Amino acid sequence: MTESQTGNMGTEKMDEAPEEDKKKVTHAPKKSESMYISAHKSKSGSYKSVTKVGSRSKVDLKNAPKSGHDIKTTTSSKQFKKRKRAAEFSTSEEKILEIPSSIEVINSSSEESSSEEEKEIVRKSKPKMKKGKIGAQSEEALAKRGKKESAAVKGVKLKLEGDEVVKEGEMTEDELVAEFIKSKAGHYKPPPPLPDPAVLLEEAMIKLVKKPNMKKEEIEEIRIQQEAEIARKIEQEVQKRADELERVMENERREQIDAQLRADQLEKSVIMTQEVVHHFRETLRTEKELREWELYLQCRKLPNPAFCNDMTTFLRMWEENMTVITIPEASETTKQCLELISDLEEVIALATEDDQHKLPNWFWIRQLFRDQQTVCLDIATYRLMKNVGKNMNRVNIPIADYNFKDDYSTICVWLRVQNPIPLTNPRRPPRPRIIITFEKIHNFKLMLPYVLDCHEKAVRVMYLRYDHQSDTCENSKPPTFPPSFDLDMLQTFKNEWRTKLKYKYERRDRQQPPSKDDPEYENWVPEQEEFGPDEEYPFVPYKHLIPSPNEYVAILEEFRYNQEKKAFLDLVPVETEALNLRKFSILGGIFAVHYICQPPQPSTFATMTHIYEARLFIPQELTYVKFFAEYDPPIEYLFVDPNARKQPTPEYVEEYQMQQDALNTLIMIGLKIPQGVIFLRQPEVYVWLEDEKYWTNKYIHYSHFDQESQRIEFRSQKFGLFALATPRYGHLPYKCWEIKPEIDGSVTISIVASVLILEFIVKDGLICLSLIENCPRRNALQDKLFEYKQFHMLKKMLKNHGVDIFPEADSYFYVEGGLEKHWPTEKHLYTNMAALCGSFNFAWSKWNAAQSRKSFVVQMREYAPKKRKQKSFTLMMASSLKAVYLKCAEDTEEFSPEPMEGIKFSADLYNLMKSTVSMFLRNTIEDYSKMNIHVLTDFLVSTRLMSFC
Secondary structure, eight states, rough: OHHHHHHHHSSSOOGSSSSGGEEEEEEOTTTOOOOOEEEEEEEEEEEEEEEEETTTTTETTTTOOOOOTTTEOOOOHHHHHHHHHHHHHHHHHHOOOHHHHOOOOOOOOHHOOOOOHHHHHHHHSSSOOOOOOTTTHHHHHHHHHHHHSSSSEEEEEEETTTTEEEEEEEEHHHHHHHHHHHTTTTGGGOOOOOHHHHHHHEEEHHHHHHHOOHHHOOOOOOOOHHHHHHHHHHHHHHHHHHHHHHHHHHHHHHHHHHHHHHHHHHHHHHHHHHHHHHHHHHHHHHHHHHHHHHHHHHHHSSSTTOOHHHHHHHHHHHHHHGGGGGHHHHHHHHHHHHHHHHHHHHHHHTTGGGGGGGGGHHHHHHHHHHHHHHHHHHHHHHHHTTTHHHHHHOOSSSSEEEEEESSSEEEEEEOOOOOOOOOOOSSOOOOOOOEEEEEETTEEEEOTTTTTOTTTTEEEEEEESSSSGGGGGGGGSSOOOOOOOOOHHHHHHHHHHHEEEEEEETSOOOOOOOTTTTGGGGGOOOOOOOOOOSSSOOOOOOOOOOOHHHHHHHHHHHHHHHHHHHHHTSSSOOSSOOOOOOTTEEEEEEEEEEEEOOOOOOOOOOOSSSSEEEESSSOOOOOOOOOOOOOOOOOOOOOOOOTSSOOHHHHHHHHHHHHHHHTTSSSSEEEEEHHHHHHHHSOOEEEEEETTTTTTTTTTEEEEEEEETTTTEEEEEEEEEEEEEEEEETOOOSEEEEEETTTTTTEEEEEEEESSSEEEEETTEEEEEEESSSOSTTTTTGGGGTHHHHOHHHHHHHHTTTTOOOOOOTTGGGGOOHHHHHHHHHHHHHHHHHTTTTEEEOOGGGGGGSOOEEEEEEEEEOOOOOOOSSOEEEEEEEEEEEEEBBBBBBOOOOOOOOOOTEEESSHHHHHHHHHHHHHHHHHHHHTTTTHHHHHHHHHHHHTTTTTTO
């Protein structure tokens, strides 16, 4: 076989490239050397040498002795440049990561004839390489730089895929990120280095050495074939890596262009959102000024709740007239007080940034009104009992009661009249337990223990339809949210893009300063190392990094998300005896049960005029009797069925009787569940501790709920304020939802929750509840349908009736089946959807649940209410990078993220719409009511349909 024939095996023809681009490679390395191909071009255009990475020597190919098995390869100049860069690309990888790898190319005929002994020789002859840690150098750099840049973080524990990385002591954020990257290093593996041709050839020839009946000419011919095959494989690998490098660099250029487009498009979307918010605030300001002017013209008795000086003046006047107040007057005052508190809460809910300094004063005034309203009811009750014969209803000779009911409260008082006490009769049996029934308070039934005989005492039971205690509890306040919750999508993108540039800039190939003898030394300016928060990092030439910039940003975002979630979890109230009001809600109002002292009654004197006198007690105010029953609950409550065939044992009956005797020392309370409140699960009873300021069921025992009669009975160790609690997020997750425009310009929102079916209508900047189905209470919320309100008022009304479909940031800890999405991206998507709701129909998609944190899938279509036939739904996928229409549909068997063809790059849903719809539809969307857009945005942000469906 000739030399030219050998050179043409597995390569291009010699006559297809110019003579100066030809290259000769002589394979004569040592056995143990690890060599990578890297050609160096001289000034004349010829390629002189081959550099052995890992060896300090260079082999001069121009003067190398020729042998009978030289391999001539022909390449064009462009192809050779790509291969050169690919070889340098693999060299830089080997400098960063020391990973042993090799490619075996052995002739099939030789492999079949090799024995186990020859395979062992080949295995032993392979070069041994040291195993290093992935990314060790970059991790050390991160750790050193982190000590200077970040604050120390103590006691952090990271858990990934079953492996735990625990660091004790002080660690900076960059050190923690380095540990995080190290734990995920297996996901980011670089391509293996180029193989050593000499080693591959030697391995192949070892198998031919001991093959019998082979001539030297045949061995030489096979050797030449093996060399040609190895050269062809290496040539393919170099070309493959060159193409991969070109693709990566093209993707980076494309990424820079997309980043600029994304920034421009997101800025336009943010401007659109700011215009909506500005229009809403201006409208509210105008309405507020008009309302204040109307109040001024009315000259009504009630003050303006926004002015603290007027509120305190009204409070002072109320306090002066309180000493002579009666129950009906207290009811009227309570109505005015609750009206002022409601107006004040509306002012707080609509407070702008300029009003933030007024919030503490407003909260202080609200609490003053609440306390004064409680004192007002106590004074009215005291004045009521000062003259029982005149003010109260005499049921019989020893019993008197009083009942009053209005729209906000129900007050019932029961007492034994202070008659002369007869002499003690030892033969008289003991009095039975006192049982009191108040039919006006949901068939309220109270049974006192034997020790309470109500002598000179009274029982007051009030049902209050408002709750002034729960929001004063410490665990009712939402935890401090991470800073990322306040960022919009544009700010998030800018932060991630700056992180990418910083990551590439800090790992660039730094310029070496010239020597002092060099004339350019005086003009040399060192590269900038530190950049301020407003300074941009410059672009640097491409360099292959492990992990890549995109992977690094993803790792950093995941790390910070885990850290924020861990810190957020530490703020979640711990399961103690206190009721966690982030997990449960108090519904149905407050039941106040108090055991109070009777004031001295007036005595009649037989004179010319009737004189009523009474003993004077100071202070003249309502006195609460403190009562607490000691009780140790058993491990298990026993039950005896008198109709059972098998009678229990005497020991069992004795134990049961002891439990009943212990229960009789407690206060027994029974009541019916209030109408109009939705309890999806069995309610639990809690009592308020005034000193500790929280609800607890520690003193509630033997609670029983009857589902048919909707009645609950329980025992309590003390008197006080009682309330019913239920899980707050019982309506989540959602099953499906849909948003559809109507002919009159309104928008209908349909939600199928876990049990209820709800429908809302948004019109003229207001929202109402238009439909509720599958409700366990038939008449619940029926009187609230089609009452248009501002969104925050509707939200408050639904929560008070047990329909809490407004999850907050910590709801993921209490709801099963939720998808914790990336909040800035999710919030931006809701803003876009609200802007398009006037012309588009949106619906839930089953594929959304399987997406990542930063990806959302929803069905959408153009919707014309006047047309009978509408277009079919199209799947839209929005992420933190772009928004696209998908080829797959809702009813396809498998999900595919492949986008439709011919769609321009769009950073979000709003820009995707602008690039795909007609000019008429675009103008229709821009002219849609900004007030409706703001209400829809608030509704979608509060319900979080994409996260819980």
